[in-house]
Amino acid sequence: MNMRDVARRAGVSSATVSRVLNGSPLVTERTATRVREVLDKMGYIPNPHATTLKYGRSKTYGLIVPDIWNPFYAEFLGAFEHLVREIDYELLFTNVEDDAKLVSSVRRMLMRQVDGAVLMASEFDTKAIEPLLLHKVPLVTVDRRAVQTGCSDVAIDFESGFQHAVKHLKELGHCQLGFIGGTEGLKTSRVRFQAFRSALEHNGLTFHQEFVCTGNYRVDGGDLAVRALWERPMRPSAVLTVNDLTAFGVIRGLHRMGFAVPRDVSVVGVDDLLLSDVMQPELTTIRVPRQRMAAVCLEALNYTKEDVHRRGRRFSVPTEFIVRESTVHASCSEKTRAK
């Protein structure tokens, strides 16, 4: 059943029905009421594909995330989907494990004529997103720390987060701080690592390359990395990580090697997953607010959409340092610091 059917039953033209549906002021209240009644009675359901076909606007936003199995992205998705629905938009969600999937995701976004897209996929050589830019799709990236025509960026303020974390650890007497990073070569890994390094500097602590190891943003990566780290001649008394999953892995790895967190080593995560205060020990972490982030992404999308021929803007999302149980005073027991 379509507008014409409704129009016929209401004794008007389909244009009038369309006007009523779109809240045009060019309709008498009397007519509008009658039309609305018929609309209701017939249970009319609009067909947005017709509009998309004609005008190229789909009321759909794309969202690309790198790993939906990481609860951080699931939680972000929940928040983002909620906001998108509030403004009566649709969400085209895609998970992207590898480059091939990124390419196909971009193609799908183009096909479905999305009105904008948020890209959290960790690695785009800018190559993969070019088609989107070319087709003037408003874009928002997260933590790419770069903008360009038609593409804004949302930066998470890890700098501040790590500074609080390092300060906290220093106050607890830790001066040998380790860091377990994310996947080698990813921009987001570098951003967090740099934030860690400059936090050390700001707090007057020295950076030790031998206290740094690379993970993969997942539990197993943190586990493996901390084992590798603990093979080395010197060991840190506290370890900061690239995200909570990595921190969980670090805790598990230490535990399995016979060390206890926080007794022997303090650990700090990043994200504050819903489960981070359920883990034992409850995780001290740099919280990345998903709700807020989703709102800022949408704001950035709107800004970019206003004029796709304009250079994008940088947006920022604050972090919050949350102290729980995984960080305590440095034990000073040498056993944790040297083999």
Added chain:
Amino acid sequence: MNMRDVARRAGVSSATVSRVLNGSPLVTERTATRVREVLDKMGYIPNPHATTLKYGRSKTYGLIVPDIWNPFYAEFLGAFEHLVREIDYELLFTNVEDDAKLVSSVRRMLMRQVDGAVLMASEFDTKAIEPLLLHKVPLVTVDRRAVQTGCSDVAIDFESGFQHAVKHLKELGHCQLGFIGGTEGLKTSRVRFQAFRSALEHNGLTFHQEFVCTGNYRVDGGDLAVRALWERPMRPSAVLTVNDLTAFGVIRGLHRMGFAVPRDVSVVGVDDLLLSDVMQPELTTIRVPRQRMAAVCLEALNYTKEDVHRRGRRFSVPTEFIVRESTVHASCSEKTRAK
């Protein structure tokens, strides 16, 4: 740029281009090759909205989940999205916290003309999904344990899962088994509770109503429920739960009351989340295989789609009982069983 443009450049009609794109055999290999070249060179991107408009098929499946913040659904989503993309379909994902959102989700599915939908939303009074049925959208529900015209059901074999779990606990010397359920009134809660009860029976254990309490499928629900349970005059020596999050909550609740798992109480979950073997203690649980489940849902969707006027079929997904650290021999210390 559209098919006409491509056709013109290739010196053929748009019909021929369409045929090439759809792999029709009615085109000379020579023509097809030329068309494909032009297609490539021009970077043609098809517009599926046109097809949807004309033929009502969208190559899109809907997915409704009740709580994307529960990693179980995120993990399922990941698996399902992967499969859906493999067959070149799109996914229309919606999270549904309450009834209002269910209604609007259903409407969106209808608007977007999905070719089928999987409903994991816990509570539909069948009322909310009626419009879908009415519009002949092939449906698949999960654990509704009922089928009807155009709607199949995928049942997770909790019966077998709980039987293994109860047998395991009995062998460890537990005979006072408690159960923390899901949200009151939900079909999925009842299904799991019944599975628990009949597992007791099968294993010759008596059911005690005072060992049963209701949660909400989330951590806080498990926490609260076990505290309520522990207020009662008698306490179980082992607790089974409706899902892993609830089990996490139970463990945390017990812990905060000064009891240790598994030393004082054994706990069993359901799901086997990715983080279930990262928690301390690693959780003994009834695994619900997401990958398999996604595949069966798709199979069920295909079956239903074959003929929407036919009664749906029942499908089944096996579970697997996984023993980890949260279950040990009954301590027999009376302190856990009476105040």
Added chain:
DNA sequence: CTGTTAGCGCTTTCAA
């Protein structure tokens, strides 16, 4: 204030 109409891009039927 309301109606008429064109046309978005695609696939399929029919004709050649």
Added chain:
DNA sequence: TTGAAAGCGCTAACAG
């Protein structure tokens, strides 16, 4: 084996 043409449902421009 190929082409011509219709028509899906909608909205906006234009006419009345």
